[in-house]
Amino acid sequence: MEAHPDAEAAGRLTALLHGAAERAEAVRQPDHELSEDLAYAVQRGLLDSSLAAGDTQAGVKLGFTSRAKMEQMGIDSVIAGFLLASSRVPDGGELDRGRLIHPRVEPEIAFRIGRDIGRDESPDAVVAAVDAVAPALEVIDSRYRDFRFRLGDVIADNTSAARWVVGPWQEVPPELDARAVSLSFDDDEVAAGSTAAILGDPWEALRQLRGLTADHLALRAGYVVLAGAATEAVALPASGRVRVRVAGLGEASLVVG
Numbered sequence: 001m002e003a004h005p006d007a008e009a010a011g012r013l014t015a016l017l018h019g020a021a022e023r024a025e026a027v028r029q030p031d032h033e034l035s036e037d038l039a040y041a042v043q044r045g046l047l048d049s050s051l052a053a054g055d056t057q058a059g060v061k062l063g064f065t066s067r068a069k070m071e072q073m074g075i076d077s078v079i080a081g082f083l084l085a086s087s088r089v090p091d092g093g094e095l096d097r098g099r100l101i102h103p104r105v106e107p108e109i110a111f112r113i114g115r116d117i118g119r120d121e122s123p124d125a126v127v128a129a130v131d132a133v134a135p136a137l138e139v140i141d142s143r144y145r146d147f148r149f150r151l152g153d154v155i156a157d158n159t160s161a162a163r164w165v166v167g168p169w170q171e172v173p174p175e176l177d178a179r180a181v182s183l184s185f186d187d188d189e190v191a192a193g194s195t196a197a198i199l200g201d202p203w204e205a206l207r208q209l210r211g212l213t214a215d216h217l218a219l220r221a222g223y224v225v226l227a228g229a230a231t232e233a234v235a236l237p238a239s240g241r242v243r244v245r246v247a248g249l250g251e252a253s254l255v256v257g
């Protein structure tokens with residue numbers, strides 16, 4: 001039987017994006033707009049390629065969790081991608097910038113999921129399943145050359161996920177909605193914001209993840225969920241320490257090598 005043209009197109013884009021990330025070489029954006037379903041199928045293909053190469057999925061990341069950014073981009077719901085164990089940088093560890101294309105960094109909050117979550121469970125059940133929270137950094141790196149915003153292209157490119165760092169896990173606090181967040185390069189603050197930038201409250205971002213139905217976004221015990229950026233993304237420096245501080249939660253860092 002002949003492959004469906006959509007499946008063929010998804011397979012080609014998966015191979016292109018996988019190769020781009022492997023070689024740290026940008027590729028051209030697709031000529032045509034992708035539907036969300038097809039974009040998540042491409043993303044799933046990327047995950048399968050990594051799993052086939054021996055990697056494991058370590059969690060899920062949310063994107064476009066800033067209401068201001070949603071309005072600017074003309075979208076009305078969050079998007080998500082997968083986190084790989086191999087893309088985690090240990091807290092305080094070194095990131096090889098040469099393996100990335102045009103990396104930017106975002107200060108975030110991470111949730112740790114305490115048990116497998118069934119597809120039919122409510123957003124509140126997901127919130128109740130979180131057993132720890134932590135400050136986090138996400139390094140994003142679009143694999144497209146001269147990127148022009150198109151939602152499907154971002155989803156297909158695993159929402160630009162590239163590297164991530166989680167600081168020391170903390171007990172779940174009673175609230176998370178208005179904590180000061182600071183991003184610094186060595187001793188210079190380069191961005192400052194609040195956890196309120198994450199859909200008003202990072203817990204709301206986690207709730208909205210339930211609206212996304214792709215199988216690989218289902219949550220499992222031990223998964224990390226990155227809730228989305230608390231400030232604009234900032235271009236990663238050529239070298240030095242990048243640090244996030246979240247009031248009352250501590251800090252996480254990486255060193256660009």
Ligand code: 0L1
Nearest residue numbers: 063064140142154159160
């Ligand atoms: O993590 C995010 O901020 C979502 C997607 C970012 C897309 C991009 O600007 O590369």
